[in-house]
Amino acid sequence: MVIVMAPSATDADVTGVVAHIEAHGGQAFVSRGVMRTIIGVVGTEDVLETMDAAGLPGVSETMRITAPYKLVSAQNHAKRTTVRVGGVPIGPDTFTLIAGPCAVETAEQTLAAAHMAKRAGATLLRGGAFKPRTSPYAFQGLGKVGLRILAEVRDEVQLPIVTEVTEVADVDIVAQYADMLQIGTRNMQNFGLLQAVGATGKPVMLKRGLTATYEEWLMAAEYIAQRGNLDIVLCERGVRSFEPAIRNMLDVSAVPLVQHLSHLPLIVDPSHAAGRRDLVVPLARAAMAAGADGVMVDVHPNPETALCDGAQALVGESLDELAEAVTTIPALLGRTSATHLAG
Ligand code: PEP
Numbered sequence: 254m255v256i257v258m259a260p261s262a263t264d265a266d267v268t269g270v271v272a273h274i275e276a277h278g279g280q281a282f283v284s285r286g287v288m289r290t291i292i293g294v295v296g297t298e299d300v301l302e303t304m305d306a307a308g309l310p311g312v313s314e315t316m317r318i319t320a321p322y323k324l325v326s327a328q329n330h331a332k333r334t335t336v337r338v339g340g341v342p343i344g345p346d347t348f349t350l351i352a353g354p355c356a357v358e359t360a361e362q363t364l365a366a367a368h369m370a371k372r373a374g375a376t377l378l379r380g381g382a383f384k385p386r387t388s389p390y391a392f393q394g395l396g397k398v399g400l401r402i403l404a405e406v407r408d409e410v411q412l413p414i415v416t417e418v419t420e421v422a423d424v425d426i427v428a429q430y431a432d433m434l435q436i437g438t439r440n441m442q443n444f445g446l447l448q449a450v451g452a453t454g455k456p457v458m459l460k461r462g463l464t465a466t467y468e469e470w471l472m473a474a475e476y477i478a479q480r481g482n483l484d485i486v487l488c489e490r491g492v493r494s495f496e497p498a499i500r501n502m503l504d505v506s507a508v509p510l511v512q513h514l515s516h517l518p519l520i521v522d523p524s525h526a527a528g529r530r531d532l533v534v535p536l537a538r539a540a541m542a543a544g545a546d547g548v549m550v551d552v553h554p555n556p557e558t559a560l561c562d563g564a565q566a567l568v569g570e571s572l573d574e575l576a577e578a579v580t581t582i583p584a585l586l587g588r589t590s591a592t593h594l595a596g
């Protein structure tokens with residue numbers, strides 16, 4: 254069961270509802286979103302039957318959700334959610350471009366990539382400091398030094414930053430620097446990590462696992478939501494397929510279908526899906542046409558010398574083509590470009 258608090262509900266009202274649930278033998282999970290507070294209730298049928306929270310002060314409505322994921326389900330949500338990252342919206346009315354280097358390598362490279370991103374219309378900067386690499390011999394990222402570089406570049410170019418956290422032990426330090434925490438594909442079902450990022454209260458981007466079903470993906474999001482954080486953005490980045498010509502297969506169906514199942518915003522990462530530059534812009538266009546709330550792409554000032562994923566990084570003409578698509582396609586579907594909004 255989910256209890257939706259009225260926008261006017263006070264902290265005391267929320268505490269009162271939690272006490273009521275616990276007094277009836279249930280467990281309460283409070284999630285505070287930008288628009289409203291939702292309390293998820295876990296308990297046996299008996300508990301849910303007898304609890305009757307509808308008349309309590311501050312309660313707007315109570316609802317039984319039939320989907321296995323409760324807090325992130327679209328059920329009873331009239332409109333999909335907008336998540337704000339450092340003031341930049343990601344949601345159903347806008348289209349958000351996130352761009353930056355796959356990995357932070359040097360201050361100069363990150364700054365150059367950030368300027369490229371901004372020129373292309375990006376309003377959020379991506380960049381990995383902690384890199385989950387398939388090979389233990391590949392560049393593993395600059396770690397904390399990379400976070401400091403990202404923060405300096407953010408100050409210089411005025412773009413909030415999105416960066417990955419791969420371990421529970423690093424969550425605090427990454428949350429100190431990042432405007433949005435990224436959970437990568439390989440960690441989608443790292444439940445301890447999901448709970449830890451949920452507890453930071455920072456917006457989280459949850460990438461789809463390599464072989465995850467929609468339900469598994471949304472159950473992973475539920476772990477974050479259950480720790481009190483509804484500011485979650487889902488990211489489709491391709492799933493494993495049998496075709497060696499592409500790194501992963503972008504699942505365009507996930508865009509409308511998962512947006513139908515969940516109220517959370519959903520963006521697409523065509524770079525990690527394709528693994529090769531020539532496919533990134535066509536896939537980004539497909540994501541826009543399918544109704545994605547944004548795309549995240551890799552850019553690099555010198556892809557041939559990149560320490561990570563240079564083959565898929567946009568540069569020059571390919572980035573100009575993406576910028577052109579961002580200004581034309583989402584507008585056809587009634588979206589405005591997501592610019593920084595104060596507050
Ligand atoms: C990334 O975005 O840098 C990344 C490693 O992506 P994924 O987790 O989708 O492979």
Ligand code: MN
Pocket residue numbers: 355525561562
């Ligand atoms: Mn990468």
